[in-house]
Amino acid sequence: MKYIALFRGINVGGNRKVEMKKLKGLFESLGYTEVSTYINSGNILFESDLDTKSVLTKITKTFEKTFDFEIPTLVKTEKEMKKIADAIPKDWQNDPTQRTDIAYLFPEIDSKKIIEELPFKKEFVDVRYTKGAIIWNIKKVNVNKSNLAKLISHKLYKSMTIRNVNTARFLAG
Structure with a gap:
């Protein structure tokens, strides 16, 4: 299934900086495919066989471990x-x-x-x-x-x- 992850508040006003290249690599390391980013404000397009809730849980846990801070994240299907x-x-x-x-x-x-x-x-x-x-x-x-x-x-x-x-x-x- 095609998903879009929307991160709230990264790379805004010089705070909570996250390189999109690093974020893309993180998603690929989670086993997601067709990963791409759009602009520097935390929009990730990707594919996964997992359901939305599992995808979100996996992303938020790994994000916090990788970047040492929490970011509110929404995961929407392409259809949504x-x-x-x-x-x-x-x-x-x-x-x-x-x-x-x-x-x-x-x-x-x-x-x-x-x-x-x-x-x-x-x-x-x-x-x-x-x-x-x-x-x-x-x-x-x-x-x-x-x-x-x-x-x-x-x-x-x-x-x-x-x-x-x-x-x-x-x-x-």
């Missing part, structure tokens, strides 16, 4: 990633006028109700839920009015990992 990407309206892009991001949700907060708990000013941000993620689009002129920046200090922020729309579409194949 495609479903999330397909939920993004085609005209939602990153361009000079708009910004689109996807927050992949850890299981403990994966619910449509999450939208009501987030600090966004909904009149400025179009936010949508799909199983496993929330997707938002904002006109760049409204970024400061939207309270989007408050997400970083919100209690739910630690239970999600965010990618831009281009990365999300790439990872979905």
